[in-house]
Amino acid sequence: MKTYTVQRIELLSLFKFGGLIGMIVAFLPVTVTYLTAWWVVNRVVAWLQGLVYAVSVPLFGDISVNGVELLNLGAFLEQLETLVALGLGLVLLAILLTVVLAGLLSGVLAVIAGVVFNLAAQASGGLEITLDEKSLRGAPGPAGSPGGSSLPAGPPVNAGPRLELVSPGQQVFPAGGAVTVIGSAPNCDIRLGGLSPHHAKIVYENGQYILYDQSQGKIQVQGYPVKGRSLLRDGFVIQMDQYQIVFRQ
Numbered sequence: 001m002k003t004y005t006v007q008r009i010e011l012l013s014l015f016k017f018g019g020l021i022g023m024i025v026a027f028l029p030v031t032v033t034y035l036t037a038w039w040v041v042n043r044v045v046a047w048l049q050g051l052v053y054a055v056s057v058p059l060f061g062d063i064s065v066n067g068v069e070l071l072n073l074g075a076f077l078e079q080l081e082t083l084v085a086l087g088l089g090l091v092l093l094a095i096l097l098t099v100v101l102a103g104l105l106s107g108v109l110a111v112i113a114g115v116v117f118n119l120a121a122q123a124s125g126g127l128e129i130t131l132d133e134k135s136l137r138g139a140p141g142p143a144g145s146p147g148g149s150s151l152p153a154g155p156p157v158n159a160g161p162r163l164e165l166v167s168p169g170q171q172v173f174p175a176g177g178a179v180t181v182i183g184s185a186p187n188c189d190i191r192l193g194g195l196s197p198h199h200a201k202i203v204y205e206n207g208q209y210i211l212y213d214q215s216q217g218k219i220q221v222q223g224y225p226v227k228g229r230s231l232l233r234d235g236f237v238i239q240m241d242q243y244q245i246v247f248r249q
Contacts, residue, residue, distance in 0.1 A: 008118050008121060009114045014111055015110060016107070018111070019110075022103040022107060026102035030095055034091055034098075038088065160174065160176045161176040162174050162175050162247075163182075163248070166246055167244040175189075175209070179201055182202070183195050183196055183197050183200070185197035185198055192240070192243055194241055195243070196215045199214060199215045199240055202247075208232075209231075210232065213228060221236055232247045232249075
């Protein structure tokens with residue numbers, strides 16, 4: 001078991017997740033409500049149109065009056081017939097719009113909650129979570145990732161945090177500082193040709209090494225695209241364009 005600290009939640013991911021959850025939660029009740037109401041209105045209109053009242057009028061005898069005509073005196077049936085006239089297509093459109101609006105609202109609420117969390121985490125130092133190492137041990141990675149036999153064993157553990165360039169070529173770079181900048185610019189701590197000037201940086205935060213993507217989504221860790229940042233653990237494989245790098249701690 002290891003303890004990690006969550007200091008910031010990505011707001012765009014929160015909006016996507018919250019919006020998806022909102023649409024899923026709203027879809028069934030909204031659809032059932034709209035379709036049921038439309039079906040009931042159709043049945044009510046058909047039933048009212050079949051009602052006929054016999055009114056006895058002196059000198060004229062019995063006069064049959066349709067139930068629809070009586071209800072129209074209060075404009076009640078006119079409203080029902082308007083709903084029926086909308087048709088099933090517009091009802092489905094209304095369902096779609098309502099579900100989308102529910103998703104947007106849910107996404108906005110999730111973002112607000114994320115902003116509050118980020119502010120609180122910044123003030124308090126973050127939220128501690130405990131993970132079972134077994135849940136991370138089987139994470140999939142690119143060919144040649146740790147767990148296979150194609151990666152070199154690397155320097156001894158006492159060599160400190162480092163990045164092992166596996167392909168192309170083989171080279172070891174120290175990464176034990178507070179900030180390690182990777183890119184093609186002359187002022188980078190680790191210079192690799194073909195990368196962005198400042199492609200990524202590894203920051204030591206609260207006892208953990210965090211990889212920050214500065215390449216606009218051109219980095220993968222353990223085979224998964226990095227969205228903003230990613231926690232690094234010993235043996236994690238980092239893919240930066242053509243470079244395959246193993247983080248050792």
